Amino acid sequence: MMRSTTAAADRLAGVRWPLWGGYAHLLVTEPEVLKPARVIVDAIVEDVDRAASLFRDDSELSRLNRSRNGSMRVSACLYELLQSALRAAETTNGAVDLTVGVAVQRHAARAPASDPTASSVRTVSTVRRHSWRALRLDPQQRSVDVPDGIELDLGASAKAVTADLAARAVANQTGCGVLVNLGGDLAIAGAAPTGGWPIRIADDHRNDNGPGLTVALSTGGLATSSTTVRGWWSGDRWLHHIVDPVTGWPARVVWRTVSVAAGSCLEANAAAMAAIVMGHNAPVWLTARRHPSRLVAADGSVTTLGAWPQETAS
Amino acid sequence: MKRANPRALVAAREEGLRRIRQLTRATLVGGLIGVGVLSAAVAHALPGHTAAAKPHTNRVKHNNPSAPRSAQQAPVQTYQPPVTTSGGS
Numbered sequence: 001m002m003r004s005t006t007a008a009a010d011r012l013a014g015v016r017w018p019l020w021g022g023y024a025h026l027l028v029t030e031p032e033v034l035k036p037a038r039v040i041v042d043a044i045v046e047d048v049d050r051a052a053s054l055f056r057d058d059s060e061l062s063r064l065n066r067s068r069n070g071s072m073r074v075s076a077c078l079y080e081l082l083q084s085a086l087r088a089a090e091t092t093n094g095a096v097d098l099t100v101g102v103a104v105q106r107h108a109a110r111a112p113a114s115d116p117t118a119s120s121v122r123t124v125s126t127v128r129r130h131s132w133r134a135l136r137l138d139p140q141q142r143s144v145d146v147p148d149g150i151e152l153d154l155g156a157s158a159k160a161v162t163a164d165l166a167a168r169a170v171a172n173q174t175g176c177g178v179l180v181n182l183g184g185d186l187a188i189a190g191a192a193p194t195g196g197w198p199i200r201i202a203d204d205h206r207n208d209n210g211p212g213l214t215v216a217l218s219t220g221g222l223a224t225s226s227t228t229v230r231g232w233w234s235g236d237r238w239l240h241h242i243v244d245p246v247t248g249w250p251a252r253v254v255w256r257t258v259s260v261a262a263g264s265c266l267e268a269n270a271a272a273m274a275a276i277v278m279g280h281n282a283p284v285w286l287t288a289r290r291h292p293s294r295l296v297a298a299d300g301s302v303t304t305l306g307a308w309p310q311e312t313a314s
Numbered sequence: 315m316k317r318a319n320p321r322a323l324v325a326a327r328e329e330g331l332r333r334i335r336q337l338t339r340a341t342l343v344g345g346l347i348g349v350g351v352l353s354a355a356v357a358h359a360l361p362g363h364t365a366a367a368k369p370h371t372n373r374v375k376h377n378n379p380s381a382p383r384s385a386q387q388a389p390v391q392t393y394q395p396p397v398t399t400s401g402g403s
Contacts, residue, residue, distance in 0.1 A: 012397060022403040159403075183403030198394040205401035214396045215389035222389065226402025259400060261389050292388040307388030 012193060019045065020159065021230075022183035022205055028170070029177035029193055037174055041166040048162045051078040052154045064144065065152060071138070071145040079142050082135075085157040088270035089132040095274035097132050097245035098157065099150050160223060160269035163187035167265075181205070185223040187265035192218035201294060203228045203257045213294070213311055221265030225272040226257040242276045254279035257296040260286070261308070 013031035015038055016023055024045070028037050051074075053059045060078045074082070085098040135152075136145035146152065163180045164187045170178040171190030179188050179197050184205025188197060196216030200208070203226045227240040227250070244251040258275040262268035271291050275282035283305055286293045292308040304310060 014397065020403075025398045027397055179398065181398045181400070184399065184401040185403075186398065186400055195392060195394060196390065197398070198392050198396045199389070200396035200399040200401075202399050202401040205399050205403050207401060208396075208399050212396075212399070212401075214392055214394065216392040216394065217387065217389045219387045222400050224400045224402055229402035257402060261387070309389060309391040311391070 020049075020183060024183070025179075025181035025186075026166075026170075027179040027181075027197070028174070029191060030174070033170075033174040033176050037170045037176075037178060040170050040173060041180060044162060044166045044169060047077045048081065048158055048165075051075055052081050052158045054153060054155070061152060061154060064146060067146070068148055071136075071141070071143045073141060073143045076142065079137070079139075079144070081154050081158050081161055082137060082144055082152075084161045084266055085152075085154050086132060086135065086137070088157045088266060091267070092270050092274035092277075094132060094245055095277040096156060096270050098152050098154055099132050099135070100153060100243045100245050100248070156269060156273055157266060159183055160185050160187075160221070160265040163265040164221065185221070185265050185269050187221045188217060188219055201259050203296070205229075215309060217261060220261060220263045221268040222259065222261045223265060223268035223272045224257060224259040225269070225276050227251070227253050227276060228256050242273060244277050251277045252279055253298050255282060255295045256298050256300075258282070259294045259308075261292045 011029060011031060012027055013034045014025060014027040015034060016025045018024075024041070026034070026038055026041055028034050049056065050059055052061045054062060054065075056062060060074055064072055064074070064078075082098075088096045089098060134147045134150060137143070138145070159182050163182045163185055166182075167178050167180040167187035167189040170176070170180070175190070177188075177190035177192050179186055186199070196218040198214050198216050199222060200212045200214050201224065202210060202212035204210075205224070225242060227242060230241040239250045240253070242251050243249065255276055258272045260268045260271040260275070262271060268291075271286060271289065271293070275286055275293065275295065278285055282295065283303065286295075286305050290306055293305040294308050295303045295305070297303070302311060
């Protein structure tokens with residue numbers, strides 16, 4: 001059972017390490033549990049990596065994408081990740097779609113390998129859209145049936161689910177307050193420090209010292225999606241990594257960065273990514289779901305929605 | 315014409331009332347037994363499950379920690395130094 005009290009901010013301890021192309025940041029309210037907490041997080045990260053990494057040929061997801069044998073039995077970890085990804089697709093009406101794996105791979109293959117943000121003349125072909133609705137999960141057999149021609153990419157949701165699982169596990173097993181930040185998407189569990197966890201909001205999660213709003217959060221999850229971090233020029237067009245499932249192309253940049261707070265990191269991550277894809281329709285959708293949100297337009301102007309705090313000069 | 319004996323008439327009425335009471339009692343007992351037998355038969359044919367009564371709350375139970383939750387706390391602006399950064403990756 002998690003406590004609802006708060007912990008002294010001056011006892012916070014943290015560790016940060018490179019992970020999945022960005023960094024992971026683990027913070028706890030009791031310094032003495034930092035080491036065991038890191039062990040817990042590492043174990044969950046390794047499970048998810050073995051199940052869903054597309055950068056490993058031996059991952060279950062890589063084998064699933066290569067498989068053309070119809071239904072395939074999967075591990076409990078991958079099954080949960082697939083369920084979560086489908087839930088994200090459902091709640092965002094398909095704006096976040098795990099079946100755009102092919103598009104992501106094709107776009108990524110055309111990005112400069114050495115410097116993905118450098119200017120270069122590249123062409124990207126439009127890919128056929130596949131629907132997440134075609135996937136079939138069988139809870140009895142714990143199997144998944146992927147129709148031929150569809151490849152899955154759990155990158156967006158898997159990272160968020162990992163943060164949720166890790167934060168919950170650390171809080172339950174150590175009894176302390178914890179914040180797990182995986183590439184800018186973070187989950188909170190246990191007793192928060194007094195006043196909440198102070199979190200900088202920025203375009204890039206690696207930017208610890210640049211300008212940015214700071215907010216405090218005590219529970220749930222917070223995620224930020226941005227078109228500014230991973231991308232490349234194709235002629236005069238900026239291509240980023242957030243693909244619109246309708247077109248198979250990187251989403252048109254109406255909002256360069258969107259931050260969303262929600263009950264879990266998965267929910268926040270899905271909403272933030274969906275908002276980038278939805279463009280002008282995002283504010284109405286976010287407001288209907290009562291997500292506290294902060295949207296930064298391509299020109300830098302800021303829109304806050306729901307209970308997200310109005311920004312005042314410090 | 316011979317007149318009926320009033321005592322005999324009263325006795326006949328009492329006997330009739332006694333029979334009616336017996337019949338009513340037998341009908342009630344039979345009915346109760348029938349209802350019991352029928353209930354047992356239906357319960358056996360259509361088994362259900364037992365659920366412990368719980369106090370009603372507005373909290374939603376989630377088996378999956380990543381499942382959407384109805385309640386979400388909003389962030390508040392703070393001037394404390396940040397301990398981590400949320401941003402794109």
